[in-house]
Amino acid sequence: MGVEEWQVLAVISMYIAAKTVVRTVYGNRKCFEVNVDMHQGSALSPLLFVIVIEAISREFRVALPWELLYADDLVVITETEDDLIKRLTHTHNRFTALLER
Helix, strand or coil: CCCCHHHHHHHHHHHCCCEECCEECCEECCCEECCCCCCCCCCHHHHHHHHHHHHHHHCCCCCCCCEEEECCEEEECCCCHHHHHHHHHHHHHHHHHHHHC
């Protein structure tokens, strides 16, 4: 999909032996290891989202300024509504084919 190996290894290294602590009004509880694949609320989550969206969107880009990717938004600009429908249909079909691999 276009995600480079160093990016995958960097993410994996951030999740190896990850630990957290529960904070309450009475103080911090004892630190414990987190044994899940994706930590909810992790600061890494937005980065992972951007890496995946960037890799996926490479497949569908034509040229700037016709596609603008900002945060979690993708803007597709065309001359006509028919062109927009064709582009989005093509993107949907390519994305579906990628997921079925």
